[in-house]
Amino acid sequence: MEMLRQIQLNIPQMDALMEMPGYAKIMKDLMSQKFDFQDLSTVTLTQTCSAVVTRPMVQKVSHPGSFTIPCTIGSYAFAKALCDLGASINLMPLAIYTKTGIGRARPTSMMLQLADRTVKRPTRILDDVLVQVGKFVFPTDFVILDCQVDEEIPIILGRLFLATGRALIDCETGELKMRLNNEDIIFNVQQSMRRPSEFANLLASGGRGCDTARGG
Template sequence: MLKQIQNCSAVVSRTIAEKLSDPGSFTIPCTIGSYAFANALCDLGASINLMPLSIYKKLCIRKARPTSMLLQLADRTVKRPSGILDDVLVQVGKFVFPVDFVILDCKVDEEIPIILGRPFLATGRALIDCETGELKMRLNNEEITLNVQKSMRRPSEFANCSLLDTVDVIMEEDDEALMQKTL
Protein backbone atom coordinates (compact mmCIF):
# COMPACT_ATOMS: atom_id res chain seq x y z
CA MET A 1 0.00 0.00 0.00
CA LEU A 2 2.87 2.40 0.85
CA LYS A 3 4.49 1.85 -2.57
CA GLN A 4 1.20 2.67 -4.32
CA ILE A 5 0.87 5.97 -2.38
CA GLN A 6 4.44 6.92 -3.32
CA ASN A 7 3.71 6.25 -7.01
CA CYS A 8 0.54 8.39 -6.89
CA SER A 9 2.41 11.16 -5.10
CA ALA A 10 5.12 11.15 -7.78
CA VAL A 11 2.50 11.46 -10.54
CA VAL A 12 0.66 14.32 -8.81
CA SER A 13 3.87 16.27 -8.12
CA ARG A 14 4.88 16.22 -11.83
CA THR A 15 3.73 18.93 -14.18
CA ILE A 16 0.94 17.66 -16.38
CA ALA A 17 0.54 19.06 -19.89
CA GLU A 18 -2.50 21.17 -20.63
CA LYS A 19 -4.90 19.28 -22.87
CA LEU A 20 -5.59 21.21 -26.07
CA SER A 21 -8.32 20.80 -28.66
CA ASP A 22 -7.83 19.64 -32.25
CA PRO A 23 -6.15 22.49 -34.15
CA GLY A 24 -7.52 21.17 -37.43
CA SER A 25 -5.75 21.02 -40.76
CA PHE A 26 -3.72 23.88 -42.18
CA THR A 27 -2.82 25.44 -45.50
CA ILE A 28 0.14 27.41 -46.79
CA PRO A 29 0.63 29.76 -49.73
CA CYS A 30 2.88 28.51 -52.52
CA THR A 31 3.71 29.23 -56.14
CA ILE A 32 4.20 26.82 -59.03
CA GLY A 33 5.46 28.52 -62.17
CA SER A 34 3.40 31.69 -62.56
CA TYR A 35 0.43 30.34 -60.57
CA ALA A 36 0.02 31.33 -56.93
CA PHE A 37 -1.97 29.05 -54.64
CA ALA A 38 -3.17 30.82 -51.49
CA ASN A 39 -4.21 27.60 -49.76
CA ALA A 40 -2.25 24.42 -50.45
CA LEU A 41 -3.33 21.81 -47.90
CA CYS A 42 -0.49 20.37 -45.81
CA ASP A 43 -1.56 16.83 -44.99
CA LEU A 44 0.52 14.67 -42.66
CA GLY A 45 -1.83 11.78 -43.45
CA ALA A 46 -1.04 11.78 -47.17
CA SER A 47 1.89 9.74 -48.44
CA ILE A 48 1.81 11.60 -51.77
CA ASN A 49 1.53 15.14 -53.12
CA LEU A 50 -1.64 15.46 -55.18
CA MET A 51 -2.52 17.78 -58.06
CA PRO A 52 -5.82 17.68 -59.99
CA LEU A 53 -5.52 17.06 -63.74
CA SER A 54 -7.18 20.40 -64.61
CA ILE A 55 -4.54 22.34 -62.63
CA TYR A 56 -1.78 20.30 -64.26
CA LYS A 57 -3.17 21.28 -67.68
CA LYS A 58 -3.31 24.99 -66.71
CA LEU A 59 0.32 24.94 -65.60
CA CYS A 60 1.47 23.72 -69.05
CA ILE A 61 4.33 21.78 -67.45
CA ARG A 62 6.16 18.96 -69.19
CA LYS A 63 4.47 15.63 -69.75
CA ALA A 64 3.78 13.47 -66.69
CA ARG A 65 5.23 9.97 -66.69
CA PRO A 66 2.74 7.08 -66.76
CA THR A 67 2.07 5.02 -63.66
CA SER A 68 0.28 1.79 -62.82
CA MET A 69 -0.38 3.08 -59.30
CA LEU A 70 -3.91 2.87 -57.92
CA LEU A 71 -5.19 5.22 -55.23
CA GLN A 72 -7.85 4.32 -52.70
CA LEU A 73 -9.54 7.56 -51.72
CA ALA A 74 -11.20 8.41 -48.41
CA ASP A 75 -14.61 7.45 -49.81
CA ARG A 76 -13.15 3.98 -50.62
CA THR A 77 -13.26 4.52 -54.39
CA VAL A 78 -10.23 3.37 -56.36
CA LYS A 79 -8.76 5.61 -59.06
CA ARG A 80 -5.81 5.35 -61.40
CA PRO A 81 -3.79 8.60 -61.59
CA SER A 82 -3.15 10.23 -64.97
CA GLY A 83 0.56 10.16 -64.21
CA ILE A 84 3.36 11.37 -61.97
CA LEU A 85 5.08 14.70 -62.45
CA ASP A 86 8.60 14.65 -61.03
CA ASP A 87 10.63 17.54 -59.66
CA VAL A 88 8.05 20.34 -59.91
CA LEU A 89 9.54 23.48 -58.37
CA VAL A 90 7.27 24.73 -55.57
CA GLN A 91 8.09 28.09 -54.00
CA VAL A 92 7.16 28.72 -50.38
CA GLY A 93 8.32 32.12 -49.20
CA LYS A 94 11.94 32.51 -50.31
CA PHE A 95 12.51 28.75 -50.60
CA VAL A 96 12.06 26.54 -53.66
CA PHE A 97 11.53 22.80 -53.20
CA PRO A 98 11.43 20.01 -55.81
CA VAL A 99 8.15 18.13 -55.44
CA ASP A 100 6.80 14.98 -57.13
CA PHE A 101 3.05 15.24 -57.78
CA VAL A 102 0.58 12.47 -58.49
CA ILE A 103 -1.82 13.83 -61.13
CA LEU A 104 -5.43 12.75 -60.58
CA ASP A 105 -8.51 13.43 -62.70
CA CYS A 106 -10.79 14.75 -59.96
CA LYS A 107 -12.91 17.75 -59.11
CA VAL A 108 -10.85 20.75 -57.96
CA ASP A 109 -11.63 22.09 -54.51
CA GLU A 110 -11.37 25.83 -55.19
CA GLU A 111 -10.44 26.54 -51.57
CA ILE A 112 -7.75 23.85 -51.41
CA PRO A 113 -6.58 23.10 -54.96
CA ILE A 114 -3.50 20.95 -54.20
CA ILE A 115 -2.39 18.64 -51.40
CA LEU A 116 1.16 18.69 -50.09
CA GLY A 117 1.78 15.47 -48.18
CA ARG A 118 4.53 14.02 -46.03
CA PRO A 119 7.13 13.91 -48.84
CA PHE A 120 6.87 17.70 -49.26
CA LEU A 121 6.94 18.36 -45.52
CA ALA A 122 9.98 16.09 -45.17
CA THR A 123 11.78 17.83 -48.06
CA GLY A 124 11.10 21.22 -46.43
CA ARG A 125 12.27 19.83 -43.06
CA ALA A 126 9.01 21.15 -41.61
CA LEU A 127 8.53 21.75 -37.90
CA ILE A 128 4.91 22.21 -36.90
CA ASP A 129 3.86 23.82 -33.63
CA CYS A 130 0.13 23.19 -33.28
CA GLU A 131 -0.17 25.33 -30.14
CA THR A 132 1.23 28.51 -31.68
CA GLY A 133 0.02 27.75 -35.20
CA GLU A 134 3.49 28.09 -36.69
CA LEU A 135 5.08 26.06 -39.45
CA LYS A 136 8.83 26.37 -39.87
CA MET A 137 10.45 25.27 -43.11
CA ARG A 138 14.20 24.93 -43.35
CA LEU A 139 16.65 24.87 -46.21
CA ASN A 140 20.38 24.56 -45.52
CA ASN A 141 21.04 26.96 -42.61
CA GLU A 142 18.02 29.18 -43.23
CA GLU A 143 14.44 28.93 -42.06
CA ILE A 144 11.15 30.67 -42.65
CA THR A 145 8.20 30.74 -40.28
CA LEU A 146 4.65 30.69 -41.60
CA ASN A 147 1.72 31.55 -39.37
CA VAL A 148 -0.85 28.91 -40.24
CA GLN A 149 -3.11 29.70 -37.26
CA LYS A 150 -5.61 31.58 -39.42
CA SER A 151 -5.73 28.84 -42.02
CA MET A 152 -6.31 26.04 -39.50
CA ARG A 153 -9.73 24.54 -40.10
CA ARG A 154 -11.28 23.35 -36.91
CA PRO A 155 -13.95 20.69 -37.07
CA SER A 156 -17.42 21.90 -36.16
CA GLU A 157 -18.75 20.80 -32.77
CA PHE A 158 -21.90 19.69 -34.52
CA ALA A 159 -20.28 17.96 -37.49
CA ASN A 160 -21.24 14.38 -38.18
CA CYS A 161 -18.67 11.90 -37.02
CA SER A 162 -17.54 9.56 -39.75
CA LEU A 163 -14.54 7.43 -40.64
CA LEU A 164 -12.05 9.18 -42.91
CA ASP A 165 -8.99 7.47 -44.27
CA THR A 166 -5.99 9.10 -45.81
CA VAL A 167 -5.07 8.52 -49.41
CA ASP A 168 -3.49 5.07 -49.63
CA VAL A 169 -1.20 3.99 -52.42
CA ILE A 170 -1.98 0.47 -53.52
CA MET A 171 1.02 -1.52 -54.69
CA GLU A 172 1.28 -2.71 -58.29
CA GLU A 173 1.16 -6.37 -57.25
CA ASP A 174 -2.44 -5.91 -56.10
CA ASP A 175 -3.38 -4.13 -59.32
CA GLU A 176 -5.13 -7.02 -61.08
CA ALA A 177 -6.81 -8.38 -57.97
CA LEU A 178 -8.26 -4.98 -57.12
CA MET A 179 -9.46 -4.35 -60.66
CA GLN A 180 -11.29 -7.70 -60.58
CA LYS A 181 -13.03 -6.73 -57.32
CA THR A 182 -14.17 -3.34 -58.65
CA LEU A 183 -15.56 -4.81 -61.90
Protein backbone atom coordinates in the same frame (compact mmCIF):
# COMPACT_ATOMS: atom_id res chain seq x y z
CA MET B 1 34.72 41.70 -73.43
CA GLU B 2 35.32 43.48 -70.13
CA MET B 3 32.17 45.52 -70.71
CA LEU B 4 30.11 42.34 -71.17
CA ARG B 5 31.35 40.95 -67.84
CA GLN B 6 30.01 44.02 -66.04
CA ILE B 7 26.50 43.68 -67.45
CA GLN B 8 23.98 42.42 -64.85
CA LEU B 9 20.63 40.84 -65.72
CA ASN B 10 17.71 40.68 -63.31
CA ILE B 11 15.94 37.33 -63.81
CA PRO B 12 13.08 36.12 -61.56
CA GLN B 13 14.25 33.28 -59.32
CA MET B 14 11.81 30.72 -60.66
CA ASP B 15 12.65 31.56 -64.28
CA ALA B 16 16.34 31.14 -63.58
CA LEU B 17 15.86 27.80 -61.85
CA MET B 18 13.69 26.49 -64.66
CA GLU B 19 16.62 27.08 -67.02
CA MET B 20 18.85 24.80 -64.90
CA PRO B 21 17.89 21.21 -65.86
CA GLY B 22 19.95 19.60 -63.12
CA TYR B 23 18.73 21.81 -60.27
CA ALA B 24 15.63 19.84 -59.31
CA LYS B 25 17.39 16.47 -59.33
CA ILE B 26 20.38 17.70 -57.34
CA MET B 27 18.20 19.42 -54.74
CA LYS B 28 15.97 16.39 -54.35
CA ASP B 29 18.94 14.05 -53.92
CA LEU B 30 20.46 16.33 -51.29
CA MET B 31 17.40 17.18 -49.25
CA SER B 32 15.20 14.08 -49.38
CA GLN B 33 15.41 10.36 -49.65
CA LYS B 34 14.73 9.12 -53.16
CA PHE B 35 11.18 7.82 -53.44
CA ASP B 36 9.70 6.10 -56.49
CA PHE B 37 5.93 6.39 -56.78
CA GLN B 38 6.00 3.34 -59.06
CA ASP B 39 6.86 1.25 -56.00
CA LEU B 40 3.36 1.87 -54.68
CA SER B 41 0.61 -0.26 -56.22
CA THR B 42 -2.17 1.20 -54.06
CA VAL B 43 -2.05 4.38 -51.99
CA THR B 44 -4.67 5.02 -49.30
CA LEU B 45 -5.69 8.65 -48.91
CA THR B 46 -6.63 10.23 -45.61
CA GLN B 47 -10.19 11.34 -44.90
CA THR B 48 -9.17 14.97 -45.45
CA CYS B 49 -7.57 14.24 -48.82
CA SER B 50 -10.53 12.10 -49.85
CA ALA B 51 -12.92 14.95 -49.07
CA VAL B 52 -10.92 17.33 -51.25
CA VAL B 53 -10.74 14.85 -54.12
CA THR B 54 -14.43 13.92 -54.13
CA ARG B 55 -16.11 17.28 -53.47
CA PRO B 56 -15.41 20.73 -51.97
CA MET B 57 -15.52 20.47 -48.17
CA VAL B 58 -13.14 23.23 -47.12
CA GLN B 59 -15.22 24.17 -44.13
CA LYS B 60 -14.63 20.67 -42.68
CA VAL B 61 -10.85 20.63 -43.07
CA SER B 62 -9.96 21.11 -39.43
CA HIS B 63 -7.92 18.01 -38.60
CA PRO B 64 -4.84 18.97 -36.55
CA GLY B 65 -2.67 17.06 -39.03
CA SER B 66 -3.75 19.22 -41.95
CA PHE B 67 -3.32 22.94 -42.65
CA THR B 68 -2.68 25.27 -45.58
CA ILE B 69 0.28 27.29 -46.81
CA PRO B 70 0.74 29.64 -49.79
CA CYS B 71 3.01 28.46 -52.60
CA THR B 72 3.91 29.22 -56.21
CA ILE B 73 4.35 26.78 -59.09
CA GLY B 74 5.73 28.36 -62.23
CA SER B 75 3.92 31.66 -62.62
CA TYR B 76 0.81 30.50 -60.75
CA ALA B 77 0.28 31.47 -57.11
CA PHE B 78 -1.82 29.30 -54.81
CA ALA B 79 -2.98 31.10 -51.68
CA LYS B 80 -3.87 27.78 -50.05
CA ALA B 81 -2.15 24.46 -50.68
CA LEU B 82 -3.38 21.77 -48.30
CA CYS B 83 -0.58 20.16 -46.28
CA ASP B 84 -1.60 16.78 -44.88
CA LEU B 85 0.80 14.88 -42.61
CA GLY B 86 -1.14 11.68 -43.24
CA ALA B 87 -0.81 11.83 -47.03
CA SER B 88 2.05 9.80 -48.53
CA ILE B 89 1.79 11.59 -51.90
CA ASN B 90 1.45 15.09 -53.35
CA LEU B 91 -1.73 15.45 -55.39
CA MET B 92 -2.61 17.78 -58.27
CA PRO B 93 -5.93 17.75 -60.19
CA LEU B 94 -5.65 17.15 -63.93
CA ALA B 95 -7.36 20.48 -64.68
CA ILE B 96 -4.66 22.40 -62.80
CA TYR B 97 -1.86 20.44 -64.46
CA THR B 98 -3.37 21.29 -67.85
CA LYS B 99 -3.88 24.93 -66.87
CA THR B 100 -0.34 25.50 -65.64
CA GLY B 101 1.30 23.58 -68.47
CA ILE B 102 4.26 22.53 -66.33
CA GLY B 103 6.48 19.66 -67.43
CA ARG B 104 5.79 16.34 -69.09
CA ALA B 105 4.09 13.76 -66.91
CA ARG B 106 4.78 10.02 -67.10
CA PRO B 107 2.32 7.09 -66.96
CA THR B 108 1.65 5.24 -63.72
CA SER B 109 -0.08 2.06 -62.61
CA MET B 110 -0.80 3.45 -59.15
CA MET B 111 -4.27 3.20 -57.61
CA LEU B 112 -5.66 5.61 -55.00
CA GLN B 113 -7.98 4.25 -52.33
CA LEU B 114 -10.22 6.88 -50.75
CA ALA B 115 -11.44 6.88 -47.17
CA ASP B 116 -14.76 5.29 -48.25
CA ARG B 117 -12.80 2.41 -49.90
CA THR B 118 -13.57 3.54 -53.44
CA VAL B 119 -10.61 3.41 -55.82
CA LYS B 120 -9.44 5.98 -58.37
CA ARG B 121 -6.71 5.65 -60.97
CA PRO B 122 -4.37 8.66 -61.40
CA THR B 123 -3.68 9.74 -64.95
CA ARG B 124 0.05 10.43 -64.61
CA ILE B 125 2.94 11.39 -62.33
CA LEU B 126 4.81 14.68 -62.68
CA ASP B 127 8.42 14.63 -61.48
CA ASP B 128 10.63 17.39 -60.10
CA VAL B 129 8.14 20.26 -60.06
CA LEU B 130 9.70 23.37 -58.49
CA VAL B 131 7.40 24.52 -55.68
CA GLN B 132 8.27 27.90 -54.18
CA VAL B 133 7.30 28.54 -50.57
CA GLY B 134 8.33 32.03 -49.54
CA LYS B 135 12.05 32.36 -50.31
CA PHE B 136 12.62 28.59 -50.65
CA VAL B 137 12.22 26.36 -53.71
CA PHE B 138 11.63 22.62 -53.28
CA PRO B 139 11.61 19.96 -56.04
CA THR B 140 8.40 17.95 -55.70
CA ASP B 141 6.73 14.97 -57.41
CA PHE B 142 2.96 15.16 -57.98
CA VAL B 143 0.38 12.47 -58.63
CA ILE B 144 -2.10 13.81 -61.20
CA LEU B 145 -5.73 12.81 -60.72
CA ASP B 146 -8.75 13.58 -62.89
CA CYS B 147 -11.04 14.94 -60.19
CA GLN B 148 -13.10 17.99 -59.35
CA VAL B 149 -10.97 21.00 -58.44
CA ASP B 150 -11.54 22.36 -54.95
CA GLU B 151 -11.08 26.06 -55.64
CA GLU B 152 -10.16 26.82 -52.02
CA ILE B 153 -7.42 24.21 -51.70
CA PRO B 154 -6.60 23.04 -55.24
CA ILE B 155 -3.44 21.00 -54.51
CA ILE B 156 -2.35 18.67 -51.71
CA LEU B 157 1.18 18.47 -50.31
CA GLY B 158 1.95 15.35 -48.31
CA ARG B 159 4.50 14.43 -45.68
CA LEU B 160 7.27 13.85 -48.25
CA PHE B 161 7.09 17.52 -49.22
CA LEU B 162 7.08 18.57 -45.57
CA ALA B 163 10.07 16.31 -44.90
CA THR B 164 11.95 17.89 -47.79
CA GLY B 165 11.26 21.30 -46.26
CA ARG B 166 12.31 19.98 -42.82
CA ALA B 167 9.01 21.26 -41.47
CA LEU B 168 8.50 21.81 -37.75
CA ILE B 169 4.96 22.34 -36.46
CA ASP B 170 4.17 23.98 -33.12
CA CYS B 171 0.62 22.90 -32.33
CA GLU B 172 0.38 25.25 -29.33
CA THR B 173 1.24 28.45 -31.22
CA GLY B 174 -0.10 27.33 -34.60
CA GLU B 175 3.22 28.04 -36.31
CA LEU B 176 4.86 26.09 -39.11
CA LYS B 177 8.60 26.46 -39.69
CA MET B 178 10.27 25.30 -42.91
CA ARG B 179 14.07 25.17 -43.09
CA LEU B 180 16.75 25.11 -45.76
CA ASN B 181 20.40 25.07 -44.73
CA ASN B 182 20.68 27.74 -41.99
CA GLU B 183 17.60 29.72 -43.04
CA ASP B 184 13.97 29.27 -42.12
CA ILE B 185 10.55 30.68 -42.89
CA ILE B 186 7.61 30.73 -40.47
CA PHE B 187 3.88 30.61 -41.25
CA ASN B 188 0.95 31.12 -38.93
CA VAL B 189 -1.12 28.08 -39.84
CA GLN B 190 -4.30 29.39 -38.21
CA GLN B 191 -4.13 32.64 -40.19
CA SER B 192 -3.40 30.84 -43.44
CA MET B 193 -6.62 28.82 -43.12
CA ARG B 194 -8.58 32.07 -43.21
CA ARG B 195 -6.96 33.57 -46.30
CA PRO B 196 -9.04 33.83 -49.50
CA SER B 197 -8.17 31.63 -52.45
CA GLU B 198 -6.73 33.21 -55.61
CA PHE B 199 -7.12 30.22 -57.91
CA ALA B 200 -10.93 30.55 -58.09
CA ASN B 201 -10.51 33.88 -59.88
CA LEU B 202 -7.73 32.41 -62.03
CA LEU B 203 -9.96 29.59 -63.27
CA ALA B 204 -12.82 31.97 -63.97
CA SER B 205 -10.78 34.55 -65.87
CA GLY B 206 -8.23 32.31 -67.54
CA GLY B 207 -5.55 34.77 -66.40
CA ARG B 208 -2.17 34.29 -64.74
CA GLY B 209 -1.50 34.29 -61.03
CA CYS B 210 1.04 36.33 -59.12
CA ASP B 211 4.75 35.80 -59.75
CA THR B 212 5.63 35.30 -56.10
CA ALA B 213 4.02 33.59 -53.15
CA ARG B 214 2.91 35.52 -50.14
CA GLY B 215 3.72 34.51 -46.63
CA GLY B 216 6.60 34.20 -44.29
